[in-house]
Structure formats: structure tokens, C-alpha cells
Amino acid sequence: MITTTSPRDGVVVETSISPTSPEGVERVVASAADAFTELSGWSRDRRATLLELMAEHVERHRDELVEIADRETALGQARLGGELSRSMFQLRLFATAVRDGCYLEAAIDHAGDTPLGPGPDIRRMLVPLGPVAVFGSSNFPFAFSVLGGDTASAIAAGCPVILKAHGSHPLTSELSAAALREAVAEAGAPSGTVGVVYGQAAGVGVVRHPLVTAVSLTGSLGAARVIQAAIDEREEPIPFFGELSSLNPLLVTPAGARQRGDEIVDGLSASVLGSAGQLCTKPGIAFVPRGTDGDDIVAGLVARFEAAPSATLLNTRIRTSFDEIEARLLAAGADKVAEGARADGGSFSVAPTLLEVGAEAFTGALAEECFGPLLVAVRYDDVDQALAAIDKVPGSLTATVQGVADEEGLPELFHRLEPRAGRLLFNQYPTGVRVSWAQHHGGPWPATNTQHTSVGVTAIRRWLRPVAWQNAPQAVLPVELRDGEPSIPIRIDGGLVLPVGR
């Protein structure tokens, strides 16, 4: 049986959930494939309603979900309550996007003369891939797990989802799936619309299954290698969307240090220490100028870190890694300048840790992501030196500038950082990712392994492929591509047309 562990006291309890057997994988995938056939006959409106029902049913289980997730992750009820609200918001946002229909990228080129002779009637839009596999994360038991953004975007696209539940929160996963299934039943959707498997072998089995058409992962580079190896064993490769590793460099400009030092100490320490530092967007490395302004910032951070309570990490692996990575960073030349409260008795707790190093000594060995409440402060002489060090940091989800609004050289600075990250922030902090139309949560390798996002409306593009119909009778075409007043934004003969009343 699958066990669940409480990070606060390390107590391991057996659940009533079995690791999914190979036969179980077969059943779940077959059921998802049946669901795909049925769902592909659904209107967008019906799919949107299903997403809204999912949000409703999740809300009904709010108290249980938050309680059980807190027991399994120790993230705290406040954070988890907020995360659950975010997940419901996400489901509803995708319902809005599905009704809007712009995500279909619809286009019609009517038959007619072209500079190359007569052109045929061509109509294009995106269609769902088929059943997809989603590997939930450890650190977001809701927003990046069973009822999270990958599920919401895949269902929005019309793809049944097979969730591989994360070992850090099996009971949360089970209850989340139950809530989603209530919505599936109420909506009259096929039962295979949402499936869950438990255990790594089952996860790999799903990825290898010929009926599975894509995979997403919010996890580590190691997990990504396991998934890629499983894909490489398939006869037909499938797309793999991984959100993997990110250090999220933050640069305090000299002007920022001079004028906004106290604010930066507040914001940066909160961003690093929140959620026990276990966020993929945690700024893990901060570039702070040398000199008294920068010294004041580091002193401020030292005070915050020393005053911080010990942090309870999600599982043994993360707990062990934390120590190992800290040791490697120290061996690579960083000095420990602050440490918060040590273990408070719980087996997975660590002391918040601030390291410091000079930019001239900065090497790739100091650019290792550490999941947990650890920050490396890199002291620099001038911005060019800081940027040269940032070039040694692998691609990130985010890069942040802490400066002042009228500072000179900001456009050049952002332009210089643009190749290093997928989201560029000014005077804010990368944690607390807004779920919205314009969001992008992705970045250069190893932040992600594709040109796509896993947060925000455009995350739906991962689960879709284009199809073009040539000279097709009206009855053959999807309703969105038929003649008449457009019901969605659509490009007709080269010009973008909005539906009437928009």
C-alpha cells in the first residue's frame, strides 16, 4: 500500500491506496481513450460548464482538502487555502477561455484567385491531441497537481487527463480526484475524463502507453530524465512539457540599493522564505552591489534570516538535498552569513540559510538550484560584472530587477536579461504567479524544455494540434469553421474578424 508521511513529525501512515498495477494502468488509459471519443463530440460550452462544475465541487470539499493537504505537506492552512482558491480561479478562467474560442487559432482562406493561380478553400483550427498524462508536483498539492492548471488546461482543450499523483500527497490527490469526479458525473461527462495512477512504475507505464498523446511534468530534472527515457521507448514520440529547474536571478541595481534598501530586504526575504522556500519561482540568487548600500541590504537579510523560524520541507528527498546542496555551495566558495532557527523537532525541518560570495569568484558551481529557504547573495562591483555572473546561471523562469523607476539604462538591462528568463520583473518578486491571459511561466532550458507555458490561458496550446480542412463540405467542418457570422475570433482571408457584439 502507498504510505503518506507527515513532514511535521515524520510519521509514516499506510493508506488504503495501492500502487496502480500494469492492468490498472491499462484500464485507466483505455477509459481515458473512450472518454476522448465521447468528449470530442461535445460543444465548447459544455466543456466550459464541466470546468465550472469542477471548481464548484472543489469548493465543497475545501475544508477537508486544506486539512489533509496541510497534514501531508506542512505548507500551512493559509497558504493552502489561497492555493485552492487559485486552482478554482484557474478552472473558471479556462472555462472563460474555452467560451471565447480564440485559442482555436481559427482561420479560413476561401477558394479564389491568388498570385499563384486558383487557391482551394482551406480552413484551419486547433483540435485536442487525445488522452494526456500529467505528473503532479510535490510543492503545489492543488495548483500544480490533480486539480491544478495542467488538468484545467487539458480538459479545456478537450483532452482527458491521467494524473500521476505525487508521492508527497497521495491522500490529497485521492480526495482531489474524487471532487473532480463528482463534477464529471454531474456534467454527464465520461468517467475516464479524469483518471489517477499512483506510484512511479505506473507513471512510466502511462507515458509508454500508445494511446497517451502528451505528457506534462512540474518537477525535477531527474524526473524529466525518467519520463524522457520512457518516451524514447515508445514507437511514436509524444510531446513532453516539463517545468524543471529555475534559480530566478534577482539583481539589485546600485540605485535600487541606495534608495529602496529596506523595501528590498522586506520583499526579498519574504519571497525566499515563504512556503519554506519551495517555489519554482523563488529567487535563489540575488546580486547585490558592494559598498555600504549593499552592505545594509545584506545586513538586513541576515537579520531576517536569523530571526526566521525553522522551515519544514515536503519530504525526505528535498530535506536531504537541501543539506547536500548547501554543502556543495560552501565547497564552491560561498560563505554562510546567516542561519535561522534549526530543526524544531520535526524530521524534515531545516534552518533558513543565507550564503554570500563575491561576483569575481562566481562559477557555475554556485548556480545550483536549492529547493528550500536558501539564498545566495552575490556581491558585485559593477553591473557588467553582475551580468557576466548571471550569464553563468542556467535559464530561469524569471529574472528580476530591483531598481528605481527613472533609473538610466533600464531598457538595456532588461534587454540583456531577456535571453535568460521567460518572465522579467521590475521592483516586484517572482513568487506568487498571477494566473491570467498574459502570464508566461516557462523559460530557457532547464527552466522548461519547450516554448510553452504551464500557467495562464496560453497553457492550453500544449494540448492541441492544428488540422486544416481543404474543400470540405459544411457538414464535415467543425461548427467554428462553418460559413455564417463568426462565433469566435477568426482570420478570414487574411483579416482578423471578431464575433458580432465583441
Add this chain to the structure above:
Amino acid sequence: MITTTSPRDGVVVETSISPTSPEGVERVVASAADAFTELSGWSRDRRATLLELMAEHVERHRDELVEIADRETALGQARLGGELSRSMFQLRLFATAVRDGCYLEAAIDHAGDTPLGPGPDIRRMLVPLGPVAVFGSSNFPFAFSVLGGDTASAIAAGCPVILKAHGSHPLTSELSAAALREAVAEAGAPSGTVGVVYGQAAGVGVVRHPLVTAVSLTGSLGAARVIQAAIDEREEPIPFFGELSSLNPLLVTPAGARQRGDEIVDGLSASVLGSAGQLCTKPGIAFVPRGTDGDDIVAGLVARFEAAPSATLLNTRIRTSFDEIEARLLAAGADKVAEGARADGGSFSVAPTLLEVGAEAFTGALAEECFGPLLVAVRYDDVDQALAAIDKVPGSLTATVQGVADEEGLPELFHRLEPRAGRLLFNQYPTGVRVSWAQHHGGPWPATNTQHTSVGVTAIRRWLRPVAWQNAPQAVLPVELRDGEPSIPIRIDGGLVLPVGR
């Protein structure tokens, strides 16, 4: 020195072009990287003008280009002239798309209250990846080679291009590059905007180069494996867009056979035999009903194939493969029912060949793509039997139904074919791909290896990645994302807004 071979007489001539050395690769890539830095400061309008100048300069060299390409490919001046016109059209269409700006997928979410509390200002659009590598095809010396669609879409995106010239037409590639460089010079663009390398080792060297950010290939599965192996040797993986292999099944319905038999004989034989059958969209397998209507179609095809002149293939490899694949198809149970004129003295010529087999005997071994004028006719008893056989055909770029407009069951038939191909045609033929906004030229593996197209305006998405700016000062933002009247289609706070006057 690189040699060029005339397919008509097999004569090999040494050119003055050397295979690109490792130092040469380094120079070409470094120059492309410099070009990227400079181009990233260009306005969209300036890039559009560059594309238009490219079309102009290509036109100036039309006669030479067509003549030299005909010598190197034997595709004939008429086809090559049309292909060149198509390439120029493509360059101009991407200029239009760049000016339109919708491809940037721009979105702005203003700061404000949200159901989850205050939301920051987030603005997103797509930005170019960097220098990209393009592997030209053998069979389209213009439209899918140095001056082809991958080049046009990459330059449109803002990515300098490094072309790996195909060994079948080095002189055409050299002259094409010269024409593009004239445009680059006239536009005042950096010289590294377009680079060319010769030889497979140089191609692999470009893919391995750390400054290269993406690769495209129009070619074989074998070439794709070589490129993937080179990517796997890189420290950072890069996206790889391959258009690889496609059988393009065509189904003649019983009603189609009854009412449109003669038309189908005309259209299908022309589609198979044109360009010596060397088109990735050639229908390589046709499902024809048993019975007299189907017999008449096969008899018609037999007559066309027997009357067809011998076809000159592009190179020795394709010539050798043709015989080998034909032998395998015969060994797998197909019968040869027609053969056109045999070799006309040229070393690379083959006889157009029609094979026939019963659907009940259809296996995956009969579903092998054969580049050249070969068609397998599969005779079926009922449409379900034909569909079961089509399920054994690997994913294709296209699938075609030849029927009649008011026929019953067409929607179900198309729905059934949708997972098998990227473009679905009714009563037309898949060769002669329209270059337009709604086109899709891609399909399930092994037709392509991604969810993208290499033909049509949306091909530009391959060369772009999203970036989001959070709370960024106006001066930091790309002009398209600044406050004020939108200059491009843009989604503002969830609603799509068109520029004034559109």
C-alpha cells in the same frame, strides 16, 4: 570540393564550393549571433521590408536560378518556375504577417483587483529565439531550401538563419544565398542574417553549436535521427521541427467510384506522377472499392501509368531506395499491375509503377513511403475495412476522401480520419500545397515531430518563445506592449482588441 550531379545524365561535376570546415561553421554561427543582436533592435516594419527585398532580388535572378536548379534536379523549368514564384509569394506573405503583428500573441493584464487579491501588471508577447539552423530539402530546391519557407518564417520572426544546403543542389543553394544576401545588403541588415554551410559534418556542427537555438528539417527519418543525435550531444536541448515521412492515404468512397471515376483517375494519376512523384504530399496509397466501379478506376490508372514517361529522380539515394522499396512492397504481397516507360538512358530514371493489393491482406509492411512515381492501390470490400487498413498507415501530412458532396456519412468519415493526418481533403488532391493563413502542413508522427506547421503563416510560431514583463516601466517594454492605441491585435484584460481602422 563539393560536387554537383545532373540527374538526367548522371554526370558529376566538381564545383568551386568547399565543404564548410569546423572553423567555417564557427564563423557562420558567430556572424549569425551578431546579426541576432543587431536585428533584435529592428522594427517589424524594417524586417518586413527585408523580406520584400528578398523576393525582389530572387526575381532578378529568376532565369539563372531556374536553369541551374533544373540542371541539378531535373524537375523541369515549368515546375521550378512555379516553385520560385511560390517562394517569392511566401516571402511577401510573411512580410504581411509581420506588419499585421497578430503572430506576436500580445496580451496585457493591467494591475488591479482580482478574485485572488491585487494582481500585478503583466504583459506578454512572443520574441525570437536566436540564430536557427535550417536543413533544406532535396525535392524543393527553392520553396523548402535556402530561399524557402523556413528561411522566410525565421527571418519574419527575427531569427538569423543558417542554411545547410542540400547535397542535391549546391549551386542552386549558392546562387539562392547570393540573391538573399543582395537583399540583406540593400536593407542594411547584418551580413550574418543569412548564412550557408555545405556538407553533412558542417550541418551537424551547426546543430551542436551552443549559440544555435532551434533546427528545422524537411527530410527523411534517417536525417532526423542524425539531427536528434546531435541535439542530444548538446548541453542545452533545442527545439527540432522535422517534416519527415508521409504516405497520404486517399480513400475513394463507393459513391465516388460510381459517380466520379474518370475524374479520380485524372486527378490521382496527375498527383502521383507530377514532380516525378517526389512530393511529401504525394498520395502514396489509394483505397479503391472492389467491384466494377473500382475496377474501372484501377483500369484507368493502369492506362495512365503505362502511358507515363520514365521519371528522373533527384539523386542516387532516392533512385536506389525506389527499387528497394518496390521490392519490399512486392515481397509484402502487392502485385505490380502497371509500369510506365523504363529508364530513358538517364542514370536516375525509373518507371512509374502501380501496385495493387487486397485490404484484407494489408499490413504495416505495405505502408512504406516510396519517394517517386509509385502508388499502391488497396482494394476494399467496405469502408470499415478500408478504415481498418488506414489505421495501419503511419500518421500523414494529409488524408483525402474522394466521394460525392451529398454522400451520407461524410462527417463520420472525416472524424474517423482526423487523428491520422494534419490536413483533410475532399475531392481535391494533396499535392500543390496552398501557401496561406489557414494552411497546415504537419501531422501526427512520423509526418512531423511537433504540433507545428512548416507551411503557411503560423509556421512563424516555431521560431518564437513567449516572454512576460511584470510591472515594467514603459521604456523597458517592446513598443507593441506599451500603453496607448494598440498597433496590433492585442488581448487587453481578457478582451481581444483590434487596432483602430482594422
